[in-house]
Amino acid sequence: MSAPASEPATALRAEGVRLGYDGRTVIDGLTLDLPAGRVTAIVGPNACGKSTLLKGMARLLPLEAGRVLLGGRDVAAMPRRELARLLGVLPQSSIAPDGVRVAELVARGRYPHQGWFGRRSSTDDAVVARALESTGVADLAERPVAELSGGQRQRVWIAMVLAQQTDVVLLDEPTTYLDVAHQVDLLDLLATQNEERGTTVVMVLHELNLAARYADHLVVMARGSVVAEGAPGDVLTEDAVRGAFGLEARVVPDPISGTPLVVPVGRTRRQS
Amino acid sequence: MLTSTAAGAPVAGPPALDRGRARLVLVLVGAAMVLAAVVAASLLLGVRTIAPGQVWDALFHHDPASADQSVVLRLRVPRTVLGLLAGVALGCVGTVIQGVTRNPIADPGLLGITPGASLAVVVAVSFLGVTTPLGFVWFAFAGAALAAVVVFSIGRAQPVRLALVGAALTAFVTPVIALLLLRDLNAFDQYRFWAVGSLTGRGLDAAAALWPFLLVGVVLTALLAPRLTLLAMGDDVARALGQDVNVTRGLAAAAIVLLAGTATALAGPVALVGLVVPHAARRLVGTDYRRLTPVAALLGPVVLLGADVVGRLIVPNSELEAGVVAAFVGAPVLVAVARGRSVAGV
Numbered sequence: 133m134s135a136p137a138s139e140p141a142t143a144l145r146a147e148g149v150r151l152g153y154d155g156r157t158v159i160d161g162l163t164l165d166l167p168a169g170r171v172t173a174i175v176g177p178n179a180c181g182k183s184t185l186l187k188g189m190a191r192l193l194p195l196e197a198g199r200v201l202l203g204g205r206d207v208a209a210m211p212r213r214e215l216a217r218l219l220g221v222l223p224q225s226s227i228a229p230d231g232v233r234v235a236e237l238v239a240r241g242r243y244p245h246q247g248w249f250g251r252r253s254s255t256d257d258a259v260v261a262r263a264l265e266s267t268g269v270a271d272l273a274e275r276p277v278a279e280l281s282g283g284q285r286q287r288v289w290i291a292m293v294l295a296q297q298t299d300v301v302l303l304d305e306p307t308t309y310l311d312v313a314h315q316v317d318l319l320d321l322l323a324t325q326n327e328e329r330g331t332t333v334v335m336v337l338h339e340l341n342l343a344a345r346y347a348d349h350l351v352v353m354a355r356g357s358v359v360a361e362g363a364p365g366d367v368l369t370e371d372a373v374r375g376a377f378g379l380e381a382r383v384v385p386d387p388i389s390g391t392p393l394v395v396p397v398g399r400t401r402r403q404s
Numbered sequence: 405m406l407t408s409t410a411a412g413a414p415v416a417g418p419p420a421l422d423r424g425r426a427r428l429v430l431v432l433v434g435a436a437m438v439l440a441a442v443v444a445a446s447l448l449l450g451v452r453t454i455a456p457g458q459v460w461d462a463l464f465h466h467d468p469a470s471a472d473q474s475v476v477l478r479l480r481v482p483r484t485v486l487g488l489l490a491g492v493a494l495g496c497v498g499t500v501i502q503g504v505t506r507n508p509i510a511d512p513g514l515l516g517i518t519p520g521a522s523l524a525v526v527v528a529v530s531f532l533g534v535t536t537p538l539g540f541v542w543f544a545f546a547g548a549a550l551a552a553v554v555v556f557s558i559g560r561a562q563p564v565r566l567a568l569v570g571a572a573l574t575a576f577v578t579p580v581i582a583l584l585l586l587r588d589l590n591a592f593d594q595y596r597f598w599a600v601g602s603l604t605g606r607g608l609d610a611a612a613a614l615w616p617f618l619l620v621g622v623v624l625t626a627l628l629a630p631r632l633t634l635l636a637m638g639d640d641v642a643r644a645l646g647q648d649v650n651v652t653r654g655l656a657a658a659a660i661v662l663l664a665g666t667a668t669a670l671a672g673p674v675a676l677v678g679l680v681v682p683h684a685a686r687r688l689v690g691t692d693y694r695r696l697t698p699v700a701a702l703l704g705p706v707v708l709l710g711a712d713v714v715g716r717l718i719v720p721n722s723e724l725e726a727g728v729v730a731a732f733v734g735a736p737v738l739v740a741v742a743r744g745r746s747v748a749g750v
Contacts, residue, residue, distance in 0.1 A: 190644060192643050192644065211646075212647065212648055213646035214646075215646065216644065217646070220644065221640070221644035222644070223638070223640035223644060225638045225639070226638050226641045227506075227637050227638045228637070230691065231686070232692075233424075236421060236424070236690070236692065237637075239421060240633065240645065241645070243647075244645055248630065252421065257421075296645070
């Protein structure tokens with residue numbers, strides 16, 4: 133990682149944001165800076181507002197108050213197309229239309245760069261080919277997305293977001309429904325993208341240990357607020373896990389990466 | 405498989421994309437040829453046997469004294485024009501409705517738009533004494549537009565809600581129509597002819613009055629095609645790719661009003677064409693609306709006009725209305741589509 137000596141610049145900043153659905157407020161007065169060129173993981177218990185925050189920052193959900201700044205510019209004031217050229221998002225609610233082929237789906241990531249009718253240029257073709265290759269789905273280009281396994285499908289969606297060629301990529305639980313091997317595989321892919329292209333990666337994750345291993349910057353949320361943030365080694369303590377998740381746990385060093393490894397205590401099945 | 409970039413050669417598109425384009429051209433040419441054949445059949449065939457030479461003369465060297473030529477000009481040309489226009493409208497509107505609602509069984513009937521048009525016609529006949537086809541046209545149009553406005557403003561563009569509101573409106577309007585017709589036999593006689601989906605009886609006047617609405621509707625459909633392609637992946641993905649989803653829904657609502665209004669005004673409440681045509685087009689060229697809409701616009705008149713021609717030949721010395729035949733043809737096609745792989749392919 134080409135980490136500069138000084139504090140990294142802020143890629144995305146939420147400033148006093150309030151977010152909610154149909155009058156029910158989920159997040160109120162939250163301020164958060166996400167460092168540029170780094171991998172940030174947002175973790176927290178179910179319904180803590182982490183996905184809501186991600187949606188708000190990506191302008192998928194309108195802010196009720198506050199603002200979101202992308203490279204210092206107010207996101208709400210930018211034309212959507214321009215925003216889509218700077219900020220890529222993979223929401224959880226993506227639908228692969230029946231019969232759509234892998235290459236076709238990935239090519240749709242080029243939409244914000246194209247004219248109104250979406251005519252393909254040779255640049256588009258090159259970018260799509262590269263996105264297919266870097267996500268390891270080039271061999272599947274001709275296959276219908278519906279026929280792929282969960283792991284392959286998730287790679288295809290990420291390829292679509294990469295084809296968007298944005299400096300910042302937000303992903304909402306990209307490893308959900310994947311087995312552990314595919315989770316590691318996918319996170320390695322995102323880490324590589326971050327290292328090789330300097331892409332700012334921000335993802336909501338459930339798996340604490342993988343979040344601690346892959347994130348440069350870890351954000352812990354609970355009840356609509358950020359309760360801790362910083363380097364995973366500093367943030368993910370036994371107290372933090374108890375505070376955010378209400379879970380008694382031991383935190384030991386991960387034998388592979390040296391990052392915190394959270395081992396839950398639980399009420400049963402302890403070694404006598 | 406993929407084009408190698410290592411050699412530094414110019415990158416060709418992924419084959420899946422290029423093959424899709426070649427297929428589109430093939431399908432468009434094929435559909436245009438079939439449409440031309442159906443138009444020719446519509447001019448040549450009918451209850452009255454007329455020699456092809458007479459049809460040709462009627463169109464290009466008209467002799468006012470010839471009864472045959474008069475039949476061609478007064479009856480066959482108008483119904484062919486009507487079938488073409490209404491067919492294009494139905495093909496486009498079905499595609500737009502299925503796209504914007506992400507619902508594979510959506511059509512103007514499901515959204516309550518056709519029933520709305522029917523109610524307006526019944527009101528016009530039984531309370532306002534409207535009897536001319538051209539009078540029906542405007543009421544049908546207004547009824548369709550009003551129903552669409554109601555459904556879209558209550559349904560607030562959420563796919564499931566739209567379908568529910570449409571179903572509720574249909575359920576409400578249908579018995580009201582029945583009630584009004586049962587009270588007034590004269591109105592019933594007028595209405596049933598309109599309601600059966602016939603291409604006759606509404607002359608070129610109707611076409612002349614309505615073609616600008618159709619034109620705007622078709623232009624809107626073309627503008628919507630790339631947007632619907634993204635919307636198919638979900639609202640959030642469409643937004644993430646830079647689309648203002650509300651603008652898409654607004655444009656779609658306008659297109660649906662114009663197209664469904666035109667189709668219903670011209671041909672009556674024709675069932676199934678708007679539903680079946682997009683599925684057939686999807687089978688032929690895939691799910692991208694930029695490819696789907698032009699194919700659907702060609703297949704719409706093929707099905708409607710084709711049904712009209714078949715209806716003229718199937719009963720000796722008489723005719724079956726296009727709407728009836730379309731329903732007979734459309735239902736099996738829909739079953740075939742449902743049994744096939746791409747059933748929910750919206």
